[in-house]
Amino acid sequence: MSAPDAATLRVDRLTVRYGGRTALADVSLSARSGELVALTGPNGSGKSTLLRAVMGLIAPQGGSVRVEGANVPELELIERARRVAWAPQEEPVGENVSILEYVRFGRHPHLAPFANEGPADHAAVERALRRVDFWEERSRGVAELSGGERQRVRLARVLAQETPLLLLDEPTAFLDIGHQLDALERVHTIARQERRCAVVALHDLNLAARFADRIVVLSHGRCVASGTPKEVLSPELLADVWGIVADLRWDPVTGLPYLLPVLPMDRPPLAGTVGPRPMARVHVIAGGGSGSELIPRLAREGFEVSVGAVHLFDSDAELGERLGVAMATEMPFTAISPPVAHHLETLLEACDAVVVAPVPTGSGNLANWSILAGWAGRRPIALLPMPREPAWDFTGGAATRLREELLRLGGEEVGGVDDVVRWLRARLPDAATRSSRPSG
Amino acid sequence: MNAPPGAPVPREEAVSPRRWGPLPLRVLVPAIVVGLFALLVGSTALGSVPIPAGTTISIFFYQLTGGFVPSAACPGSVASHQCAIWTEIVWQARVPSLVLALAAGAALAISGGSLQGIFRNPLADPFLLGLSSGAALGAAAIFVLDVDPAHQATLLPLAAFLGGIVPGAVIYLAATLSRRGPTVLILSGVALSTFFSAILSAMLLYNPSSDVSLNFWLLGSLGATSWSDDGLVVGVTLVLGTVLYLRAREINLLQLGPEVAQSLGVRPQRTIQWTVLLTTAITATAVAFTGIIGFVGLIAPHLVRRLAGVDYRIVLPLGALMGGIVLLVAWDVAVAAIPPIVIPVGIPTAFIGAPFLIYLLYRRRAPGGSAIDT
Numbered sequence: 068m069s070a071p072d073a074a075t076l077r078v079d080r081l082t083v084r085y086g087g088r089t090a091l092a093d094v095s096l097s098a099r100s101g102e103l104v105a106l107t108g109p110n111g112s113g114k115s116t117l118l119r120a121v122m123g124l125i126a127p128q129g130g131s132v133r134v135e136g137a138n139v140p141e142l143e144l145i146e147r148a149r150r151v152a153w154a155p156q157e158e159p160v161g162e163n164v165s166i167l168e169y170v171r172f173g174r175h176p177h178l179a180p181f182a183n184e185g186p187a188d189h190a191a192v193e194r195a196l197r198r199v200d201f202w203e204e205r206s207r208g209v210a211e212l213s214g215g216e217r218q219r220v221r222l223a224r225v226l227a228q229e230t231p232l233l234l235l236d237e238p239t240a241f242l243d244i245g246h247q248l249d250a251l252e253r254v255h256t257i258a259r260q261e262r263r264c265a266v267v268a269l270h271d272l273n274l275a276a277r278f279a280d281r282i283v284v285l286s287h288g289r290c291v292a293s294g295t296p297k298e299v300l301s302p303e304l305l306a307d308v309w310g311i312v313a314d315l316r317w318d319p320v321t322g323l324p325y326l327l328p329v330l331p332m333d334r335p336p337l338a339g340t341v342g343p344r345p346m347a348r349v350h351v352i353a354g355g356g357s358g359s360e361l362i363p364r365l366a367r368e369g370f371e372v373s374v375g376a377v378h379l380f381d382s383d384a385e386l387g388e389r390l391g392v393a394m395a396t397e398m399p400f401t402a403i404s405p406p407v408a409h410h411l412e413t414l415l416e417a418c419d420a421v422v423v424a425p426v427p428t429g430s431g432n433l434a435n436w437s438i439l440a441g442w443a444g445r446r447p448i449a450l451l452p453m454p455r456e457p458a459w460d461f462t463g464g465a466a467t468r469l470r471e472e473l474l475r476l477g478g479e480e481v482g483g484v485d486d487v488v489r490w491l492r493a494r495l496p497d498a499a500t501r502s503s504r505p506s507g
Numbered sequence: 508m509n510a511p512p513g514a515p516v517p518r519e520e521a522v523s524p525r526r527w528g529p530l531p532l533r534v535l536v537p538a539i540v541v542g543l544f545a546l547l548v549g550s551t552a553l554g555s556v557p558i559p560a561g562t563t564i565s566i567f568f569y570q571l572t573g574g575f576v577p578s579a580a581c582p583g584s585v586a587s588h589q590c591a592i593w594t595e596i597v598w599q600a601r602v603p604s605l606v607l608a609l610a611a612g613a614a615l616a617i618s619g620g621s622l623q624g625i626f627r628n629p630l631a632d633p634f635l636l637g638l639s640s641g642a643a644l645g646a647a648a649i650f651v652l653d654v655d656p657a658h659q660a661t662l663l664p665l666a667a668f669l670g671g672i673v674p675g676a677v678i679y680l681a682a683t684l685s686r687r688g689p690t691v692l693i694l695s696g697v698a699l700s701t702f703f704s705a706i707l708s709a710m711l712l713y714n715p716s717s718d719v720s721l722n723f724w725l726l727g728s729l730g731a732t733s734w735s736d737d738g739l740v741v742g743v744t745l746v747l748g749t750v751l752y753l754r755a756r757e758i759n760l761l762q763l764g765p766e767v768a769q770s771l772g773v774r775p776q777r778t779i780q781w782t783v784l785l786t787t788a789i790t791a792t793a794v795a796f797t798g799i800i801g802f803v804g805l806i807a808p809h810l811v812r813r814l815a816g817v818d819y820r821i822v823l824p825l826g827a828l829m830g831g832i833v834l835l836v837a838w839d840v841a842v843a844a845i846p847p848i849v850i851p852v853g854i855p856t857a858f859i860g861a862p863f864l865i866y867l868l869y870r871r872r873a874p875g876g877s878a879i880d881t
Contacts, residue, residue: 122770148772159627159764162817172760176772181753183820228771 075100075231075264076121081130083113083120083288090116091288093130098281100231100262103255105269105279109309112285114268115156118234121266122153134232148176152228154221156237156268163210166220170195170205173227195226198257215246222253233258233265239274247271251278273325276300284308300324312391347495348373350418350446352435357424358383361451361484365422366390368488373414376403376435383424403434411435415442419495422487423450423478427459428466436469443476447494449487450480530814532821539828543609546832550605550839551597555847558593566590566597603737604729607796608838608852609831610740611729612803614793615639616830617748618786619804620811620822624758625779626682629809629867630693633790634801637674637699642791643724643799644703644710645670651710664739667791674699675787683779690868704799726851727800729838736796743792747785748827754778755819762817800834800853802860807833809867833859 074097083091091113098104106114119125121132123139132139134150142150152173173195174188184192196202199219209220218238225233235254239247251267255278258265269275275282276296284292284299286308292299305313305326314327348371351358358374359382365372374387375395387394395410397403403411415421421439428436439448450473453459460466474480481490551567552560562581569580581590615633622631633639646667654662674696681695707724757778760768765775794800807830808822815821833856840855 119766124766124769144769144774145772148770151770153767153770155764155767158767159762162762162812164759164762164817168816168818172763172771175756175760178756181756 073099075102075135076266077131077133078117078121079131079133081117081120081132082128083116083125084128089288091120091127091285094285094288094290095130096283096290096293098232098264098266100264101259102280103258103265103267103278105267105275105282106285107269107272107275107282108285108291110270112308113288114270114285115236116288117285118153118236118266118268121232122151122234123147124153145176148228148230150230151232151234152225152230153234154225154236154238156240158221160210163208165206166196166201166209166212166223167192167205169209169220170223170227173224176228191229192227195223198226199223199253214241215243215250218242218246218250219253222250226257231263233263235265235267237268237270239269239271247274254278272300272305276324276326277321296324300326314389347371347419347491348417349491349495350374350414350421351424352421352439353377353383353424353426354381354432354435355427356382357426357451359386361422361424361487362386362392363390364484364488365491366392368491370491373418375414376407376411376432378431397431400431402431408434408438411438415439415446418446420447420449420491422481422491423448423473425451425453425459427461429461433462433466433469436466436473440469440472440476443473443478448473448478449490450474450478451484451487452480452482532815535815536825539825539832543828543832543835546835546839547605547609550835551601553839553842554596554601555842555849556593556596558596562593563597563601566594567602570594570598570602599734603732603734604838605835606734606737607729607732607740608834610737610744611793611797611800612807612830612832612834613748613827614740614744614789614830615800615804615834616807616826617744617751617823618790619830620808620819620826621751621754621758621782621786622804623808624755624819624822625761625782626692627762628682628692630690630805630864632802632805633786634700634799634804635693635864636678636696637703638671638678638787638790639794639799639801640700640703640707641674642667642671642787642794644707645791646795647707647710647724651713660735660739664743664792664795667795668788670703671787671791671794674703675783679779679783683776722851724794724798725853727798727853727856728849728851729797729834729841730849732796740792740796744789744827747789748823751782751785751789752820752823754782755823758782758819798851798853800837800856802856802863803830803834803837805867806856806860806863809863 076096076098078094078096081091081094082089094113094117096104106117108114116125120127121134121139123132123142123144126140137146137150139147139151170192171184171188174184174191177188177191178184193202196205199222201216201220201223209217212220218241222235222238225235233254238250238254242250251274254265254267257263267279269279279296281294282292282296282299283290284304291308292304300315302313302315305311305315311328315324316327317323318325349365350373351362351365353362353374354377362372362374362383363386372390373393374383376397377384377387377394378399379396380399384394384396393414395407395414397407415438421442423439426432426435442448450470453470479490481487548564548567549560551563552558562585565582566580580594585593618633618638619631622633622636623629646663648670649659649662649666677699678692678696682692704725711722711725757768757773760771760773761775761778763771768775768778808826810833811822811825811829815825834852837855837859838852841850841852844850844855
């Protein structure tokens, strides 16, 4: 053994290529005993490849993998298996062996050639099975287990191997939320109590944030971030690596970050969904919650939405914020000011059509109507019907008059949100190519 | 309910790895051994020359114990020259065939069980994979080439082995290079088998030494054997079977897929290569003296899995005994079906084996790891 090394696992500038493709490029990371390190990243970012390379199942083109100081590629297979245990995401069901026999397979690296299991092996198997609460059911056949039970039994097999390093590839795949929490809680506890080092590939960031001591983020085979969940998770990283807009919040109880993904906004609609392509831009005049159904629906249908003018802290303003749409916003309890009015004009200029929600109108937002009246004939305008009750016009009839004028000047009243989508599709055919933008 | 980790394991618990399976081994093993021996003894009574069953059995035990009491071989009512003829028939003709049935059955079952294990394919069998026909072709070449009879006995198994190497290599490559699932592997084997059988039939038509019937190799026979042939088959099967048995733990791990097996310290390719080589040798030795006998290697391991579970440390040795029983029963049927004619033993095995194969093909639900690794 080389010089003492505090880290159980030390990966240094690891590079793996498949054919011409670089699966891992210069990845470095280390993990200590007692620690749960979550390896995360989008699909195809190299999580599984990294675990396989650490296990020695893939020969790297460069770099080194050391476990407790020993260089893994140079170790005999059996020596590797005494240091590193690996559980793949999926395993062939194989023969219907009993749970006991299955977990006993984990003892192979500790058995002399051609020997059978001895008392120490039986004890290790029992310990492992008790850790996952399966000792009482050890004579059941593995083929009869549910997905969650199979994950737990696989964990027991890996534990029975009694290695300082555990590599678990998506141990929560195919599990419901309760079993996901259960599985990671167990791994976390085991790592801590038995002073093992667990490196777990996880694509669920909330689980990673909750259970991991440290998170390592891979993207396109590169390590792009590493540190505690607090250090690593940021809106910028989520946008860069996963291409998502997310609300990142703090759990007041655990003090850990958790995130709420928001629908991806600047992506073209999924192939096969009919929608104007590239996206047509639709401006929505809303406020007071009148856009709560309309705005997300238009975003989902693949339109690029802008909103305004709305007041800050208005529920439609918060909705627009969450969705990350362009918005003209005014300070609360003030009438729309000239700069905001100008902003609204630029949004109207940029859009292909306007939809007016049944927005309750007072002096604060009356300017929306008057500005829009100037755009009648220049942009197609759809108006959702106003409710008879409750009253919506708090301007002494000024808003009602402006609305009627809009209808006279070519604005069309459209029955509901579904009709709005149909109306937009009819007016904004696929040929609307003016707002082309790079696709994500 | 959980004991703290590291608590001493109660002795009884530690030793109680009750195998998952319908029958515990302490019942199953004696039952199989006793059944096998009873079948062996009883089968001495069957043959084209009618000899009373009691007499054949007493001759058998008399010979088995070394024959210290000559008069005890036959009952007093039997004339001594008659007894000598019967003894000759029982001990030099019938019993060698029965022992060959045991040895060849064991050889085919060990081969079939091991192949099923390494390929994770419940349909693997030396006959279905073409190993048997390849070996038969090799052995038949010795006759066709008119080799000096003095060398035939030694060359026969070698030639069979060489003949078996070709399909062995093909199925090895087919199984490791393409991951197309169990049925494709078997169909490749069947294609090979058909191909070799066609060549064998062609040889049969042009056979210069017309006295040796190559029909023998096409459907299998245990009739023309001797104690020395038996010795060879028993010896090779025992030695190579033991070597395979020592790899049973690795075959167990292969059930988890090659990568998991490797993560546990097994070289999957090496285990598969060794197993294909050894099963080829074991199959070839049996085939050299029995010809092509199908399905025994398919049926016997499945029966054992049904009775005793799926640990290959159990499947291989118990499968060997079970293979002996299956082939012994088939031979009894072959002898007793249309007396005094002895039909080729491959006929009764096919009568049991073909429906069994179809059953396995249709029982697609949770087949032991079969359709998984496609």
